[in-house]
Structures are given as C-alpha cells and as structure tokens.
Amino acid sequence: xxxxxxxxxxxxxxxxxxxxxxxxxxxxxxxxxxxxxxxxxxxxxxxxxxxxxxxxxxxxxxxxxxxxxxxxxxxxxxxxxxxxxxxxxxxxxxxxxxxxxxxxxxxxxxxxxxxxxxxxxxxxxxxxxxxxxxxxxxxxxxxxxxxxxxxxxxxxxxxxxxxxxxxxxxxxxxxxxxxxxxxxxxxxxxxxxxxxxxxxxxxxxxxxxxxxxxxxxxxxxxxxxxxxxxxxxxxx
Amino acid sequence: xxxxxxxxxxxxxxxxxxxxxxxxxxxxxxxxxxxxxxxxxxxxxxxxxxxxxxxxxxxxxxxxxxxxxxxxxxxxxxxxxxxxxxxxxxxxxxxxxxxxxxxxxxxxxx
Numbered sequence: 001x002x003x004x005x006x007x008x009x010x011x012x013x014x015x016x017x018x019x020x021x022x023x024x025x026x027x028x029x030x031x032x033x034x035x036x037x038x039x040x041x042x043x044x045x046x047x048x049x050x051x052x053x054x055x056x057x058x059x060x061x062x063x064x065x066x067x068x069x070x071x072x073x074x075x076x077x078x079x080x081x082x083x084x085x086x087x088x089x090x091x092x093x094x095x096x097x098x099x100x101x102x103x104x105x106x107x108x109x110x111x112x113x114x115x116x117x118x119x120x121x122x123x124x125x126x127x128x129x130x131x132x133x134x135x136x137x138x139x140x141x142x143x144x145x146x147x148x149x150x151x152x153x154x155x156x157x158x159x160x161x162x163x164x165x166x167x168x169x170x171x172x173x174x175x176x177x178x179x180x181x182x183x184x185x186x187x188x189x190x191x192x193x194x195x196x197x198x199x200x201x202x203x204x205x206x207x208x209x210x211x212x213x214x215x216x217x218x219x220x221x222x223x224x225x226x227x228x229x230x231x232x233x234x235x236x
Numbered sequence: 237x238x239x240x241x242x243x244x245x246x247x248x249x250x251x252x253x254x255x256x257x258x259x260x261x262x263x264x265x266x267x268x269x270x271x272x273x274x275x276x277x278x279x280x281x282x283x284x285x286x287x288x289x290x291x292x293x294x295x296x297x298x299x300x301x302x303x304x305x306x307x308x309x310x311x312x313x314x315x316x317x318x319x320x321x322x323x324x325x326x327x328x329x330x331x332x333x334x335x336x337x338x339x340x341x342x343x344x345x346x
Contacts (some may be wrong), residue, residue: 018327019326022327022331023330040243047247048250053254056290061246067242078254079286085260085262086261086279089262103262104258104259118257160340160342163333163337164330165289166309167316167330170325171330173291175320177284180265188285188288189288189289189292193289193293197296206293210292213286217285
C-alpha cells in the first residue's frame with residue numbers, strides 16, 4: 001500500500017521532475033556564477049521555493065535592490081497563488097498536521113498536479129497530498145544543489161547566461177497570453193515598465209512600475225474586467 | 237551585490253512575502269467566507285502585467301546607442317518566441333534562447 005502510493009506519486013510528479021531539476025540547476029548555477037555559496041541558493045530553494053521570484057532575486061541581488069522592492073516584487077509576483085489557495089480550501093480542509101507544509105509548498109506545478117490528476121480516496125489521500133507536494137520541492141532543491149555545485153567547480157564562460165531569466169519570463173508571458181486570449185493587461189505591464197524606467201531610472205524602476213500597474217488596474221477596473229473573463233484565465 | 241546580513245534579511249523577506257501569498261487565502265477565507273471580488277480580480281489581472289513588466293525589467297540594461305544596438309537581445313528574444321510558438325516546450329525555448337544569446341554575446345558581438 002505504502003509502496004504503491006509512493007510509486008503512484010512518483011509517476012504523477014515525473015513531468016515536474018523533468019521541469020524542476022533543469023530549472024533548479026540553472027538557478028543554482030546562476031547564483032554560483034554570481035559569487036554566492038551553495039548554501040545561499042539552497043536556503044532560497046528551501047525557504048522561498050518560488051521559481052520565478054528566486055530567478056528575479058539573482059538580478060535584484062546583483063543590482064542590490066532595496067529590501068522593500070524585493071519584498072513587494074516577491075509578493076506581487078506570487079499573488080496569482082492566492083487564487084490557487086482559494087480553489088483548494090475544500091481539498092485541504094482536514095488535511096491534518098501536514099497542512100501548513102502543503103500550503104507553504106503550493107507552487108504552480110504542485111497545484112496543477114493536485115487539481116488536474118485523480119486523487120486517491122479515503123485514508124490514502126492525506127499522505128498522497130504530502131508526497132506529491134514534498135517530492136516536487138525535493139526535485140527543486142536537488143536541482144539547485146546540482147547546479148550550485150556545478151557552478152562552484154566548473155569554470156566556463158557564463159557571459160550571457162543570465163538571459164535565461166528573460167527567456168523564462170518571456171515563455172511564461174507567451175503561455176499566459178495564449179490562455180487569456182487578450183493583450184491589454186500584457187501591454188499595461190510592458191508600458192508601465194518602460195515608463196517607469198524612463199522616469200525612475202534603473203534603481204527606482206520596479207517600485208514605480210508596480211505602483212503604475214496597481215493604479216491602472218484599480219482606475220480602469222471596469223475596462224480590464226470586461227477584457228479578462230474571470231474563471232477562464234485565473235491561475236497562471 | 238547584496239551580501240552579509242542584508243542578504244539574510246532579503247531572503248527572509250522574500251520567503252515571507254511568498255508564504256503570505258500562499259497562506260493568506262487560508263487564513264482569511266478559511267471559514268467558508270467568500271473572497272472579496274477585488275482579490276479575485278487582482279489574482280487574475282495582475283499576472284499578465286507582472287510577466288511583461290519582468291521581461292522589460294530583465295532588458296533594462298539594453299543599450300540602443302552603441303553597437304550592436306540591442307541586437308543580441310532582440311535576436312535572442314525572437315529565438316525564444318519562435319521556438320516557443322513552434323514547439324511549445326518551455327524548457328526547450330528557454331535553454332535554446334539562452335544558448336543563442338550566449339553565442340551572440342560571446343562570439344558574434346564581442
């Protein structure tokens with residue numbers, strides 16, 4: 001029974017293994033290339049466990065961004081995950097002592113596995129939720145460790161490797177655009193970024209852009225709500 | 237570069253910010269209360285704007301006034317988009333585009 005459950009969970013998380021290990025490795029490698037010891041990238045993967053925010057942190061560390069910017073960026077970058085929580089309230093009700101961990105480690109991919117796949121019924125469900133969630137984070141941490149060690153010992157020319165971050169966000173934006181079938185909120189983000197860069201310069205770009213986006217989304221809520229059909233696009 | 241105690245603080249703050257986005261719905265709406273419309277609205281309206289903002293943020297150091305006039309970034313972004321629209325495999329597009337960029341900045345436009 002236990003073994004069967006492990007096998008089932010491992011099988012279900014295989015796609016995440018193939019996604020998290022290379023992306024975790026790339027993160028660890030970038031951190032090492034930026035001069036950080038492996039324990040720094042490892043503690044980020046253990047305690048933050050948020051792929052895009054961790055990648056973004058590499059850049060923000062290099063720029064020595066303000067602590068408030070880092071906090072706000074991590075928050076607003078992950079705010080989509082609030083929607084996940086909202087749709088898991090029922091599933092997690094009575095999830096037992098592991099519930100805090102299940103919530104802490106609720107990434108896009110874990111969410112997709114939990115809502116997309118068939119869950120075992122009865123008493124096998126609780127350990128299964130923990131297995132799925134825990135396996136995913138282990139893949140991420142293992143990938144980070146591999147990448148951080150490789151980065152610390154391999155000396156190759158990494159110039160330009162930080163483009164991976166740009167590519168990651170571009171790919172996520174394209175995927176989301178396909179799902180949303182709209183362009184206005186995407187244009188808003190780009191326009192706010194360019195305007196903020198022009199006004200605030202590189203140092204103040206992010207806080208200014210965030211304020212612009214939040215202001216525009218609040219002021220023109222009727223317009224954006226009409227463009228974005230709730231329910232269809234929710235959950236990036 | 238962020239280091240020392242400031243680095244510890246930065247990681248802790250980002251960990252708290254991330255955890256907040258995951259725990260808040262359970263704390264606030266845990267007892268059968270319905271989330272306010274504004275939260276739902278931001279939850280689906282913010283992600284697209286955040287992602288394109290981050291693309292611009294990553295490209296903030298692009299230089300259009302000196303050779304190669306931002307050509308490496310433009311070509312590599314084109315490669316990422318092209319690969320992604322062609323194959324639709326995220327890892328393939330990310331790593332492929334990064335290799336293109338590294339080749340461009342290390343060999344083509346040194």
